[in-house]
Amino acid sequence: MKIKDVVKTFMLSKKKIPYNQLYTKWGEELDADHILEEYPRPQLKRDNYTILNGYWDYCITRKKEKPVKFDGKILVPFSPESILSGVVREVTPKDYLWYERNLSIDKIPAGKRCILHFGAVDQYCEVFINNNKARRHTGGYLPFSVDITKYITEGNNKITVRVIDLTDTSYHSRGKQVLARGGMFYTAQSGIWQTVWMEWVPEQYIKSIRITPSLDDSCIQLEIFMNHWDKKTQENDIRVSIYEDQKLIQSIKDFGTSFIIPVKEPKLWSPENPFLYDMVITAGEDKVESYFAMRKFEVKQDEEGIPRLYLNNKAYFHNGILDQGYWPDGLYTAPSDEALIYDIQKTKELGFNMLRKHIKIEPLRWYYHCDRLGIIVWQDMVNGGGKYNMIWCGYLPTIFPKLVTKVKDNCYYLFARANKKGRKEWCYECKKTVALLYNCPSIAVWVTFNEGWGQFDAAKAVELIRCMDKTRLIDQASGWFDQKGGDFNSVHNYFRKLDVILENRAAVLSEFAGYVCYVPRHSYSQNIYGYKIYVNKEQLNDDVQKLYNIEIKKLIKKGLSAAVYTQLSDVEDEVNGILTYDRKVCKITKVDVPQLTE
Incomplete structure (x- = not known):
């Protein structure tokens, strides 16, 4: 008996059938x-x-x-x-x-x-x-x-x-x-x-590793962290083997736990060519398998003096989608590995090269699939704090966007961050998040705070991350309450005419659109939440194509470096997804965004 049938029997016995419960195909087939x-x-x-x-x-x-x-x-x-x-x-x-x-x-x-x-x-x-x-x-x-x-x-x-x-x-x-x-x-x-x-x-084993690629120097730095390490015995040597397309290209043996390993004529990682090197590490009696990629993310000025996002020393537009990581049948947990893969592959099929993982940390297999399939990731830190004042954090910034740019985020009570323990805990978890995901080649950007939710001392948060990771970019305050730090001027725009404001940081549209299309029998409830309502998929698709073919193309020429469409899938009342919540209906066709490298 499949899981769906077991659950249905259980719910009927309890007389507690949820309204319009949706299943993904992977949930229906779960064993x-x-x-x-x-x-x-x-x-x-x-x-x-x-x-x-x-x-x-x-x-x-x-x-x-x-x-x-x-x-x-x-x-x-x-x-x-x-x-x-x-x-x-x-x-x-x-x-x-x-x-x-x-x-x-x-x-x-x-x-x-x-x-x-x-x-x-x-x-x-x-x-x-x-x-x-x-x-x-x-x-x-x-x-x-x-x-x-x-x-x-x-x-x-x-x-x-x-x-x-x-x-x-x-x-x-x-x-x-x-x-x-x-x-x-x-x-x-x-x-x-x-x-x-x-x-x-x-007894002595590898607890973690840290891989830092250096594209300009054609090498990686590998650091190995053991539970404990006795250097006195011959058996405790460390061996590192690197493979390119299953061919051994580098083998190193030493007694230390930190290595600079050359990678000659490196094959570069990108969404178009997501090449991964395999690695095997042997430390004493312990042996682990890993992988890495050679790639470089940065912001620098192009020939016209416009700050742009660069990938592997070339200007590269991040064409992204906001991804909440929710599932109708599993909530935070995808029903299967195949379900995770589907979302990533569908993103690429529709013409996008980036996912912004929104205020959630996924299982490590999700990042692995992004690495191997080739999708850039913007990783949000998970927000916390007390009860948000949504007038302050939502309505006022939307209506008066320039007003909130003058607000300092050390006014803790305004951002529901009066609790000192909560601020300390966020910093601890921020460091743990960077350490956990540091080795994922696909991650290009850390997003510290979103729309002021639990925001505090954003400048210090940037310093905290920079001390741990100098290889990635930082979106200090996505949406509003900009503290003029980080690598981006990061704007959310759902209601005003799209525009670009150029300064010394890269201009990114870190959330926009949120177009709503309710699909009967594939929506969670009759409540509709979003920013512009369409009565059918055809009208929605027409406007999405115009949005990219006309508006976004203009903004790219003007200086836009990244755009994040809201959002990948419907989630409960929000029906502003490209996919329905059950992932069974796709509402748009492929979008065409020119790359700056063309």
């Missing part, structure tokens, strides 16, 4: 015995791993103590609010969400450590192994791991997870999740929403 089985971390891949997705016991309680009896089964890694989880229940800030499953270990190999990995758990969680607290973690978007070796035994073991999710009632990072969904804010989701897996590693 509970084979849930997101791909290795979750392509840039640090090992062979000895076990995916722990599938049915876990779950319970939602109001008590902190572990329940004697669980409510039923939940399909991990889908959140309980999602239809694919089989639960379809909201977790409130007063609730404790419990998970539990058995872990059978036939034999504990000598000299090995057992590492348990969680891709993401929203928001705060504690992990217990055989009723022993092994780890706690705060942050609903970042992965974490725990060494469970000392807690496990041969035979049956038990993994228990306790979760609290305050959603939008606290200062924690939350993205566009709200408890009272509607308009441009969406259904909240809780708990485990990315893959859970375990792997066996040696």
